[in-house]
Amino acid sequence: MSLLRSARFPAIILLASALLALVIANSPLAEAAHEIKDFHLGIPGVFDLSVGHWIQDGLLAIFFFVVAVELQFELTNGQLNSAKKALQPAIAAAGGVLVPIAIFAAITWGSDSARGWPIPTATDIAFALGVLAVFGRGLPSALRVFLLALAILDDIVGIVFIAVLFTTDVNYAVLGGAALLVIVFGFLSRRMNGSNRAVVSIALVLIAVAVWVLTYLSGVHATIAGVALGLAMAQRPALHARHALEPWVNAVVLPLFAFSAALVTIPAISMSELSPAFWGVLVALPVGKIVGISLFGWISLRVGARDGNAPELTFTDLMAAGALGGIGFTVSLLLSELAFAGDPLLRDEATLGVLAGSIISLVLAGALVSWRAWTYRRAAATATT
Numbered sequence: 001m002s003l004l005r006s007a008r009f010p011a012i013i014l015l016a017s018a019l020l021a022l023v024i025a026n027s028p029l030a031e032a033a034h035e036i037k038d039f040h041l042g043i044p045g046v047f048d049l050s051v052g053h054w055i056q057d058g059l060l061a062i063f064f065f066v067v068a069v070e071l072q073f074e075l076t077n078g079q080l081n082s083a084k085k086a087l088q089p090a091i092a093a094a095g096g097v098l099v100p101i102a103i104f105a106a107i108t109w110g111s112d113s114a115r116g117w118p119i120p121t122a123t124d125i126a127f128a129l130g131v132l133a134v135f136g137r138g139l140p141s142a143l144r145v146f147l148l149a150l151a152i153l154d155d156i157v158g159i160v161f162i163a164v165l166f167t168t169d170v171n172y173a174v175l176g177g178a179a180l181l182v183i184v185f186g187f188l189s190r191r192m193n194g195s196n197r198a199v200v201s202i203a204l205v206l207i208a209v210a211v212w213v214l215t216y217l218s219g220v221h222a223t224i225a226g227v228a229l230g231l232a233m234a235q236r237p238a239l240h241a242r243h244a245l246e247p248w249v250n251a252v253v254l255p256l257f258a259f260s261a262a263l264v265t266i267p268a269i270s271m272s273e274l275s276p277a278f279w280g281v282l283v284a285l286p287v288g289k290i291v292g293i294s295l296f297g298w299i300s301l302r303v304g305a306r307d308g309n310a311p312e313l314t315f316t317d318l319m320a321a322g323a324l325g326g327i328g329f330t331v332s333l334l335l336s337e338l339a340f341a342g343d344p345l346l347r348d349e350a351t352l353g354v355l356a357g358s359i360i361s362l363v364l365a366g367a368l369v370s371w372r373a374w375t376y377r378r379a380a381a382t383a384t385t
Helices: 008-025 030-038 051-076 083-108 112-116 125-135 141-165 172-189 197-218 223-232 235-261 276-300 315-325 330-339 344-384
Strands: 040-043 047-050
Touching: 008 030, 008 125, 008 235, 030 051, 040 051, 047 051, 047 197, 051 141, 051 197, 051 223, 051 235, 051 330, 083 112, 083 141, 083 276, 083 315, 112 276, 112 330, 112 344, 125 141, 125 315, 125 344, 141 223, 141 315, 141 330, 172 197, 172 223, 197 223, 235 330, 276 315, 276 330, 276 344, 315 344, 330 344
Parallel strands: none
Antiparallel strands: 040 047
């Protein structure tokens, strides 16, 4: 279990799952794999989901619950618990959202691909921290803190996009029932003690399932249920739940989602025939994130009074953070599925753009992080001699 809690191994599993899916999707096994993904399971008269949608709407809600618990902790006790602490990463995160959107919009202007503009806005925390763990020996803790805060703020943006942009025909009565159960969930989690822990835990699980069902039936994307529950739960049991779920999320939930989302047949066409959706994501992820985070991060260092605990970062540190931010993967893959749900060809090409753009960012991040880590190690060695 400790291996699955490390920063490196989950990132490796995630990448391997996506690459395996690409290989299978472009092999004689492709038809069988798609039949499994498209096989429908459900409750007659209530809802009927394919295996792929169970993964996307169901299992991924667990991932968003874990993200929300981490977000709740950072907002109350962590690196985002004051305006001064959040200022620098918030400004940099704004650049890491606005510049990729602008690049994507410029490339896709006037085409059907333009509606995919939210896709290159996300950062994959697991991958980013994995690259830091592999290549970042000797980096100052300030850069790690900055990146974590940046990635969490990116996740907030992604969650807002999912909740606002990809919700249609909302049944407000059903959604109100889900909201009421979330309140009950939060209240009950604060009444958990040693004597009633088992009973309350079972009740919380049942309420969580009910919230997910009602959220799905309301027309709101079901992963938002995980976000609401993670933010509502009392912090101590929430952190215990996150600790228990983390290995399963890293070993099962995210790899299954990566495999399902990356099960894309590479079109037998020339590069010039690929849609603007592919090129928009391919360029916006690595270029947009590096430019946006570096430029806005540099501006943030010169805005307002500095907090005494604010990180001392150089422009090249910010470039390394920007490259790490370009590793979109999980949330970007989900946004691709949602933005082009009615157009399988554009969805597949956008997915390929996410995979290619994330790999380019990963290579750039590995090089930049290694360089910065070497620079800091050399400076430390010089200081001790």
